[in-house]
Amino acid sequence: MSKKIKELTTPSFLVDLDVLENNINMYQELADKNGVDLYPMLKTHKSSFITKMQIDKGAKGVLVGTLDEAESVILKSGVTKVMLAYPVIGESNLERVISLSNLCDLYVAFDNEIPAKALSERLKDQKIKFQIIINSGLNRFGVLPEKAVELYNNLKKYSNLEFKGISTHTGQVYGFGKSEVGKITDQEIYSMVTAKKLLIDAGAEVEFVATGTTPTFEKAIKSLDINISRPGNYVFFDAIQVALGAATEEDCSLTVLATVISHPTEDLFILDCGSKCLGLDQGAHGNSLTKGFGIVKDHPELTIVGLSEEVAKVKKEGLTALKIGDKVEIIPNHSCSAANMTSYLIGHRNGNVEKIIDVDIRGNSRKIDLN
């Protein structure tokens, strides 16, 4: 007989497999219905097993945040189309990009000429496809839509770099509340439609327009101009997505199991999971979208008011049956940060442990050769 999750040691990172599958199916079906290719961002789970689940359901490729993710996922899950989310520069990093391009259908990303020139010089006869990153309001990477043509024209001289499309990520949504999600999605669509039109007018062939942010996904994919979506967080969701209205608590597949280890005062409990399990995120850009540092499932009377590295301080408002030795499940505020804190997740259905899922495409997948 399989182990029950409540029998597990704590802290443990749990994934409800029914909910995970449901999230993967839901986003894939929405993408299919709208004629959009899904390229899930892997930084959320950093797992080759979950990548395979996404590809098996119909994802066309993947988006990676790091070269480590790209190298490991190609080896471990047989993915063939890989997009890099961010520009890459530096001799050893560019060598890795070139090696990757021999292993898969690779799309690099540029928002200025310097990395393009450096890559082009190292490539010689080989060709690599690229996307131009558009700034749709996050003000991190990217050129403004009106500047896309200027960069496109500057990159034309590198004949071994092939322009294929444009991409963006409206991460600013995590710095605002639920009421702003629609407006930010409109900004996402408007920026990309503007950049696409200007590029086409300038003679560019724009094969793809890629966006992707979990809270804006559903509305953005309805735009006829967007043909690739690259959301990440939707596989797990989390307390921030609940606060933004992108998910309900029942949609959150990742939880951290913890034990009450102390009850120092009438209204205070201490759990054996801290910032090294849950992370300290509460939103973005200094804005806090959540009440506390995670949702204690089935205990609306509890708020996680503070985290030390290995323990959480939980305050109760009202009555609770909680006592020392009890176990609780916590939905992290930001599941992408939480999943990165463990080397494996424990997959379960209805509380019965079913499968260990390795977090096996994280950083440090490749040790440097000292010789």
Ligand SMILES: Cc1ncc(COP(=O)(O)O)c(C=O)c1O
């Ligand atoms: C470039 C890019 N695209 C897509 C995503 C996925 O966003 P989300 O996790 O909100 O779905 C991210 C997240 O960091 C990103 O940086």
